[in-house]
Amino acid sequence: MNEIQESVKSGYLLQKFRLFYLKDISRREYVYHYHDFHKLIWFISGNVEYHIEGKAYRLEPHDILLVSKGEIHKPFVDYATPYERYVFYISGDFLEEHSQGEERLDLCFQMASKEQGNVIHLSPAASGNLFEAVKQIEKLNGDNAYAKDMYSRVSFLKFLIELNRYCISNPEVFHKMARYDKKIVEIIHYINENLSKDLTIETLSAQFYLSKYHMMRKFKEETGYSMHQYILEKRILAAKGMILTGMPATLASMECGFKDYSTFSRAYKKLLGQLPSDVYGK
Numbered sequence: 428m429n430e431i432q433e434s435v436k437s438g439y440l441l442q443k444f445r446l447f448y449l450k451d452i453s454r455r456e457y458v459y460h461y462h463d464f465h466k467l468i469w470f471i472s473g474n475v476e477y478h479i480e481g482k483a484y485r486l487e488p489h490d491i492l493l494v495s496k497g498e499i500h501k502p503f504v505d506y507a508t509p510y511e512r513y514v515f516y517i518s519g520d521f522l523e524e525h526s527q528g529e530e531r532l533d534l535c536f537q538m539a540s541k542e543q544g545n546v547i548h549l550s551p552a553a554s555g556n557l558f559e560a561v562k563q564i565e566k567l568n569g570d571n572a573y574a575k576d577m578y579s580r581v582s583f584l585k586f587l588i589e590l591n592r593y594c595i596s597n598p599e600v601f602h603k604m605a606r607y608d609k610k611i612v613e614i615i616h617y618i619n620e621n622l623s624k625d626l627t628i629e630t631l632s633a634q635f636y637l638s639k640y641h642m643m644r645k646f647k648e649e650t651g652y653s654m655h656q657y658i659l660e661k662r663i664l665a666a667k668g669m670i671l672t673g674m675p676a677t678l679a680s681m682e683c684g685f686k687d688y689s690t691f692s693r694a695y696k697k698l699l700g701q702l703p704s705d706v707y708g709k
Contacts, residue, residue, distance in 0.1 A: 443521035444583055446564050451510040459501045459651035461664075465517040465536055468492040469561055473510035476503045477546075481612045481649045482605035484546045489554045490602070491547040491590070493539040497664045499650060499657070513561055515583075525584060532584075534591045544601035553593050560586040610635060611649045614642070618658055622665050622683050626658050658684075663698050666691070676703035 451473075459478075468477075470486045477484045477492055479500040486492065494500050496519060504510045522533040531537065539545050549557065560582060567579040594600065614635055618626060631654070632639035646654045662683040669679035680691035680703070695703050 443518050443524075443580070445516045446561075446568060446583075447514045447516075448565060449510075449512055449514060451504065451506070454506050455504070457501050457504070459499050461497055461499050461660075462494070462516070463664075463667075464496050464519060465522070465533065466492075466494040467515040467517060468494070469513040469515075469558070471511040471513070472508065473512075474505035474508045475510055477501075478503065478651075479545045481615050482545070482607040484602060484605050486546065487548070489549060489558065491549065493536050493545050493547065495536045495540065497661070499652065501651060513565070522587075532587050532591065535587075535594045538594050538598065539601060542598060542601035544605065546602035546605075547590075547594065547600050548602050549593070549600065550597075557586065557589060557593075560589065608645060608649050610637065611645055614646065615650070615657075619661060622658075622662050623681075624684065626684065628654060659694060660698060663691075663695050666695070666703070667699065670703055679703070 468491070470488065470490045470492060472488055473486070475486045477486055477500065479494060480498050483503075484492070502510070519533070522531070526532045535547070539547075564579055564582050564586065567575055567582060572578075614631060617631075617634070628639045628643065632642055635642065643654055646652070646657070650657060652660075662685065666676075666679040666683040666685075669682060670676050674682070676692075677688050680688055683691075685691035685694075692703055695701075
């Protein structure tokens with residue numbers, strides 16, 4: 428398997444948000460992947476360890492898993508028990524459209540990053556109330572009643588508001604007992620905060636006082652990515668975000684650490700299937 432195939436952009440969202448009910452009862456092969464939208468998983472049952480950006484979480488029934496757009500993730504599933512869950516795909520534009528000032532609908536995702544925990548453990552009372560909202564949205568998906576889409580959108584907004592209120596009042600609910608290699612997570616954070624800087628293997632090896640071969644091997648073990656591919660994809664995704672805000676593609680490529688535009692353009696096309704200039708037409 429070559430490096431560009433080690434991970435994939437997965438899933439496409441043509442709506443503002445979408446809910447799926449999924450239950451895997453037979454073996455399915457997952458690969459490390461990412462999305463250009465946010466994902467919220469309500470875990471129901473199964474024996475699952477979920478890996479996100481170098482951290483591994485053992486899920487418990489009615490955990491909520493938050494995966495921000497661009498975050499690399501993969502579930503490891505023991506199929507002796509069915510893997511059952513509800514999954515929301517959520518457009519960043521939808522969250523932006525319905526946010527007001529500091530009252531951000533993506534607050535729970537921001538808190539997950541700040542608290543360094545992608546999993547929310549709910550109290551039984553909160554779990555019951557929020558799960559009723561999920562079931563209501565599922566029911567609306569299956570009918571054709573008057574104003575179905577509007578009702579579904581309002582119900583989902585209510586769910587997000589209640590979830591964010593709960594997170595604000597109970598920041599300790601973010602599960603921080605993930606299994607991870609501390610040094611690799613530090614490297615991941617450094618890469619994502621310094622995409623414009625020199626991120627060669629030699630530089631990172633010196634920065635973190637690690638043998639470059641040990642560092643590369645451990646990084647691949649913990650993330651499923653080679654360091655080169657991880658840095659490349661993160662730079663391209665960051666540049667795409669900048670281009671979507673109106674920044675010229677040449678400037679975006681430099682801001683994200685590419686030294687010449689032609690290298691950036693080729694890598695962008697290979698990863699995303701389009702040229703950077705195509706984004707302006709979207």
